[in-house]
Amino acid sequence: MSEKEEAPRAAAARRTGRRPGGADTRGAVLEAARAEFGARGYDKASMRGIARVAGVDAALLHHYFGTKERLFLAALDFPIEPAAVVPLITSGDPEQMGERLVRFLLTIWGQPEILDRLLAVLRTAVGSEEIAALLRDFMVRELVTRLAAELDLEHPELRAELVLSQILGLAVARYVIRAEPIASATEEELVPLLAPTFQRYLAGPVG
Amino acid sequence: MSEKEEAPRAAAARRTGRRPGGADTRGAVLEAARAEFGARGYDKASMRGIARVAGVDAALLHHYFGTKERLFLAALDFPIEPAAVVPLITSGDPEQMGERLVRFLLTIWGQPEILDRLLAVLRTAVGSEEIAALLRDFMVRELVTRLAAELDLEHPELRAELVLSQILGLAVARYVIRAEPIASATEEELVPLLAPTFQRYLAGPVG
Numbered sequence: 001m002s003e004k005e006e007a008p009r010a011a012a013a014r015r016t017g018r019r020p021g022g023a024d025t026r027g028a029v030l031e032a033a034r035a036e037f038g039a040r041g042y043d044k045a046s047m048r049g050i051a052r053v054a055g056v057d058a059a060l061l062h063h064y065f066g067t068k069e070r071l072f073l074a075a076l077d078f079p080i081e082p083a084a085v086v087p088l089i090t091s092g093d094p095e096q097m098g099e100r101l102v103r104f105l106l107t108i109w110g111q112p113e114i115l116d117r118l119l120a121v122l123r124t125a126v127g128s129e130e131i132a133a134l135l136r137d138f139m140v141r142e143l144v145t146r147l148a149a150e151l152d153l154e155h156p157e158l159r160a161e162l163v164l165s166q167i168l169g170l171a172v173a174r175y176v177i178r179a180e181p182i183a184s185a186t187e188e189e190l191v192p193l194l195a196p197t198f199q200r201y202l203a204g205p206v207g
Numbered sequence: 208m209s210e211k212e213e214a215p216r217a218a219a220a221r222r223t224g225r226r227p228g229g230a231d232t233r234g235a236v237l238e239a240a241r242a243e244f245g246a247r248g249y250d251k252a253s254m255r256g257i258a259r260v261a262g263v264d265a266a267l268l269h270h271y272f273g274t275k276e277r278l279f280l281a282a283l284d285f286p287i288e289p290a291a292v293v294p295l296i297t298s299g300d301p302e303q304m305g306e307r308l309v310r311f312l313l314t315i316w317g318q319p320e321i322l323d324r325l326l327a328v329l330r331t332a333v334g335s336e337e338i339a340a341l342l343r344d345f346m347v348r349e350l351v352t353r354l355a356a357e358l359d360l361e362h363p364e365l366r367a368e369l370v371l372s373q374i375l376g377l378a379v380a381r382y383v384i385r386a387e388p389i390a391s392a393t394e395e396e397l398v399p400l401l402a403p404t405f406q407r408y409l410a411g412p413v414g
Contacts, residue, residue, distance in 0.1 A: 123333055123334060125383065125384060126333040126334070126379065127251075127330060127333070132383055132384055135384065140386055140387070155388075155400070157388050158389060158392055158400065159400065161380055161386050162400055162401065164376075164380055165373070165376035165379065165380035165381075166372070166373055167376065168376040168384075169371075169372035169373050169376020169377065169379065170369075170372045172372065172375045173368055173371055173375060174372075177332060177339055177342065177375075178340075179346065179368050180347070181362075181364050181365050182365060182368040185365055189362065192413040193369055193408065193413060194369070196411075197404045197408075200403060200404070204403075206399040206400060
């Protein structure tokens, strides 16, 4: 958006209480989209609702992002880079991979803005076959293949996906179903029970 | 419904191709509801769509089940009785609990009509906080507490919920995200990797 367009929009924003279409607006829109997708899931969240939360015109949202799906993908940008996670797990003491992974997960999930983003992704994937396929392709390409390449064992992709399955199940039980005591269990309670699971998937014997 | 009402409805059904409101209809409606909730999730499935699939009037559906939520709960009736699953895991060789559980899961998930019902429950729970809370209470009461009572270890409820978390995560990875190779992995590939996880949650040492 040029400076020329910006001025009248800004003036309009002052009159209506809505934001103009600048860089701050993009951030506000993505933040609103994450909050709405996280709270409502992909299907129930609406461009109109996101625009309202962001304090912008719905027309502006359509102009900049096109469809709800494209807005979702923009909002999605994974809060963690798979390329950065893999070495975090696989470097260091190989006996401690499982423990490092559990502590890393609980640390990132402990940050509400990251957790909201991840739960939005999860809800959307479970509710939409298209998004599930999109995310599957993304996760296999960015996480499973990279992690499997580091595992010098039989069935490395299956092992990487079992790691993913326990991560997903833990997130569902703790943050979606919110069963107690798993929802409130501390890191020190969870590490000794979960770390050996990840350790065995990543580096342990079969059977 | 009395025989008196049945006759004109049956005649109407012959004219319109719709079923009357008898016992077969209830079965057809519940089957349609499970298929629709499974395919679309709780929010997108509609009474109208379920009525169409079942071949009955939407008005009849409302008359017999009231709301979509009540129809869901009727359709939900868990395909497996938790009360029957717990002894299935805990009786027999205690060293084989994990393996029995994996084989049991893969056997029931291998039956499409059961899998559809379970995926409908999962989609609904992930998409709706109310249903998630409902299912949490049901699962904690019927499964976690019963299973924990059989575990003579520290943190029995947390262990039971870790079992549940790996079950949920496996279902999501294999049947929702459908990542390969986990989606097509055979029982003989999965048992040696997964059984020790369940075995340790159920009976193994911490750390």
